[in-house]
Amino acid sequence: MSEVLNSKVTSIEEGGFSRRRVVKGVAWSVPVIVTAIAAPAAAASGISATAALVGPASIITYVSSAGTGSGTNRSGTGPTGFQIQNTGSAINGSISGTINITPAGTVDAGVGMQSISQVPPTLPSYSAAHVYSGSFTSAVNIASGQTANFPVAFQYQSVNPAPKKGTQFSYTLTITLRLPDGTDRVMTGALTVTY
Incomplete structure (x- = not known):
């Protein structure tokens, strides 16, 4: 029809x-x-940036979570910081993040983040299983093509009884970074500490 x-x-x-x-x-x-x-449109597709750990297997010093003093530092390995490399237009605003450090096996004590850019994390805590969690915020202004560096320092959990001298423990570090546009960048690494 x-x-x-x-x-x-x-x-x-x-x-x-x-x-x-x-x-x-x-x-x-x-x-x-x-x-x-x-x-x-490209402008609506998010911030063009990468995040990475700096010196992920560096020799580092862990300070005691109970304070520092003569003979209380421990040696180990881990990153010396993290960085955000901006490959797009300027990044302005606030970043936030979470830090999680979980034991890689059975441990007698945990390790945590002492500071990020010399500022202590907010609400740091250790669980009964020695899992560490904390968070942070920071204002950023990263020009196009520039890299922002955030130095970090670590601590070991002060426990009683203390782990046996010479014992080494391993952990997995996860930092989840939230950029001003609400997108996340996840960085993972390994930590070790020798008592």
Whole structure:
């Protein structure tokens, strides 16, 4: 029946609307609309930046969570900081993050973050299983093509009885960094401490 209805296009329909022209127009419009929705403008696609640990297997010093003093520091390995490398437009605003340090096996004490850029983390805590958690915030202004560095310092958990002298424990460090646009960057590394 459609062949009969569409077999003759009158001279009025040639320059105007016909059912066939409307259907063709809709068929071509749908992919264009879907593409426009699925591919947002570059400005709306988030901050272009990477985050990485600095010196992830460096020789570092752990201070006691109970305070420092002569003979209380312990040696170990871990990162000396982390950095944010900006590969897009300027990053301005506040970053926040969480720090989680979990034992890699059975341990007698935990390790934690002493400071980030010389500022202690907020709400640091150790669980009964010696898992450490803490958080931080920092204002940033990172120009396009620049890298911001955040030095870190670590501590060991002061427990009684203390682990046997010479015992080495290993841990997994996870820092989840939230950038001003709400996107996350996750950094993981390994820590060791020798008592």
